[in-house]
């Protein structure tokens with residue numbers, strides 16, 4: 362290889378330049394009323410108690426946060442009946458997913474995620490020089506047999522979002538247990554339960570039981586969705602003690618900010634507010650599903666706070682055309698091209714006004 366002096370420059374480690382950067386949901390044009398339904402944010406905002414705790418934190422910004430997040434871990438532990446030592450907090454569950462990948466993956470290793478799985482997984486895998494292995498799905502749902510068929514002696518982690526974003530589908534606990542039972546004991550199973558609170562199914566379990574009874578399962582949770590604290594970047598992982606020890610060694614000593622710790626501790630205690638958010642979703646998720654189907658659109662059945670909506674193929678009514686038209690009407694949805702589902706848009710369950718409005722806007726678009 363010939364390399365002139367001008368070309369000589371620092372190079373990132375192998376794998377980094379193969380990563381497609383994560384593209385967040387659009388926020389919409391400035392200066393007009395826009396309903397942002399592109400990032401699965403809560404239409405109810407945050408608990409007033411969490412907002413008050415956040416404001417209080419403004420009086421102490423010169424102080425470092427509690428690096429071990431004791432109050433928050435104890436609040437989470439009390440809420441779910443867990444050992445606080447088995448909880449690690451992070452700047453969003455994204456940070457925790459990255460820390461897990463960083464601790465357990467390197468060049469030559471493989472990690473598996475499913476076809477329409479959350480796009481943070483391949484970023485976390487590849488940024489550590491490991492190989493991302495994709496398991497095909499069936500009906501936009503993770504396929505346990507396809508995942509198990511891709512396990513090799515190099516496999517170190519399986520990432521599974523349950524429910525999954527962007528499809529909204531879930532695996533029953535029996536299937537998650539079957540997946541776990543089929544994995545070698547030195548392979549980590551990471552259950553990303555970002556939408557656990559929304560699920561109203563008897564066959565669902567977020568993963569707490571599996572973490573408690575095994576040595577190779579981690580469950581991640583977030584304050585970004587049901588708690589409405591996405592701006593603060595706060596998540597937690599429940600893990601075996603040996604994994605908590607590893608993550609605590611490599612995380613930043615003050616990885617969670619003091620306002621986030623304060624707001625999260627207040628939010629987890631305000632169960633009444635969480636119940637309101639659940640009730641809102643329980644009302645509007647089925648309503649949106651029915652209304653969109655009545656417009657002739659195909660909707661993947663969802664257990665989360667969002668829906669995957671499939672559009673016709675023709676150029677006038679396809680997903681790209683719908684996205685552009687809805688944006689004009691003040692509704693921002695999420696394009697799914699990056700996920701390999703270019704024919705669909707993802708729609709977050711919004712406020713009553715946003716939900717009624719987006720259905721009316723789609724009706725006008727399809728007319």
Ligand SMILES: *Cc1c(COP(=O)(O)O)cnc(C)c1O
Pocket residue numbers: 401452453454455456479522525526553555582583584585586591594595596
């Ligand atoms: C939104 C989301 C998260 C949450 O990420 P944060 O970093 O905690 O905001 C995690 N996993 C999935 C699948 C998500 O959709």
